[in-house]
Amino acid sequence: MPKILHTADWQMGRAFTRFETEDGAALVEARFEAIETLARLATENQCDAVLVAGDVFDAQTVADRTIRRVFNATQGFAGPWVMLPGNHDAALAESVWTRAQRLGAVPENVHLALQPGVIDLEPQRLSILCAPLTQRHTYSDLTEPFSVYQTPEGFLRVGLAHGSVQGLLPDEIDSANPIAPNRAEASRLDYLALGDWHGTKQIDERTWYSGTPEPERFRNNEAGNALIVDVSEPGATPTVTPVPTGRYQWHQLRETLAVHSDLEQLLERLGTLPESAVVDLRLDGSVTLAGEEALLKALSVAEARFRSLRCERGGLQLTPTEEDIAALKADGYVGEVVESLWERQDAAQDDVARDALAILAGLLREREQEAAQ
Structure with missing residues (x-):
């Protein structure tokens, strides 16, 4: 039974300048601890992969030390990680991701989805259909090509995207980076892992926002979780279990x-x-x-x-x-x-x-x- 851990919106490098210095430093440190918690949960739950649905970094200009610490924090899970660029860390020609590669900071088990397409994790029998943002804002649905992507027989089709599901998010958030509300069904996905909405939210039985693993806003939107996703076989309805990860x-x-x-x-x-x-x-x-x-x-x-x-x-x-x-x-x-x-x-x-x-x-x-x- 393939099992994945779905997370998103880490926004590492975020500064909490409106707080007292001591408190701001503690909030920053809690975000690194959240990655270590995700790695531990993935190991304890015997997950086949960890999917990060965008905004790993808060900005393209984060410090080299932050980049290294992020990837160091993933060491607690030896399986594959798939990281998708979001609107804060879009896959530009020169980006935080290309800098991470030059630094040699990216471990071998971390797959960077810098181009649209499919990442096949063969031992896990998982096909990750990726829709990375290559600029901060787009106005067409980058997940539309999922419908024509071919995947190996018997592999789960798991979508990975970052944006706004049109017409279904609170506060009428129909902004840039749109995603069709029926994307999972239209593209024959077993599961669609989304980022951008910072709270845990179910869109349909196959489509979820995980939310950020460590809250960073005064907003009652169920932040501070990761999702453990079980799919018994291709075509089966996934079982999605929110797991608390937030410290504060x-x-x-x-x-x-x-x-x-x-x-x-x-x-x-x-x-x-x-x-x-x-x-x-x-x-x-x-x-x-x-x-x-x-x-x-x-x-x-x-x-x-x-x-x-x-x-x-x-x-x-x-x-x-x-x-x-x-x-x-x-x-x-x-x-x-x-x-x-x-x-x-x-x-x-x-x-x-x-x-x-x-x-x-x-x-x-x-x-x-x-x-x-």
Whole structure:
């Protein structure tokens, strides 16, 4: 029973510059670890081949060291790898692929599908029908020639392509690099391994996007998997099993706080996220001074626990209650400043006034605690 591991969209060399240096470096390293995980899974599941459906590299200009590390990471699986150029690493006349070949970095068991055609893996009885991108964007279906490609009798016909299945992807993604939605049936494919959509997605019983093995976006699209594909014989319906591969989980939270229970639910949700979380949090609405104190404490704990936490609080206003103001014991001139900052941030959504009010409230609370000792 032939078995393949389908993966795509590694985008090695990608930089995570919007993160803190330490976090960005960890996210980069996780992508190399993902390749090692793929190799281990292929070996453990006794796969006949690993197919990489495009965008192995994030750009043509990645460093030589990155190129070498990518191919070094494949060593855990001794069987054949077939790597297809995608839109980020198209097979140009001079490309990251030709540079890899000049460097002597490509192992003998790695097949680079730099030209359209068929790669026959004879011991595995697999024919890989390849549609590499030779430029970043094309506007014709590069998989159309699959219908006329001849393959040996008794070999599985497996398509390998990178692009957008027309009319079937979310958000009406009918862009460049189109692929016909009935390509597997029209070209008599036993399986069509696709890349470009970064989440795991089934198109039909023979056509799947594997998604990227390590998430890199705040998008709820089932990223962080590889696919183990079993086909008992030519013509049989494949059995496709998603296998988790991602190290980090990306969460984008958009919360509006209106009452105290909203804050409680947010803090509870943050507490349930794993240490491997990469969190992008944006808060709107309003919070009391007591709520602000609880929020800041929780965010401080979460920042130390998660891989990364970025919190945008520009839309969150401080709305002190009478109990908040009374608890500050701010009389005289200090009380007037508190009142002024409250009114200023409430009237104009002034971030400086909000932050100043929070700082002043914190100082007053510290003074009260010291006096009580």
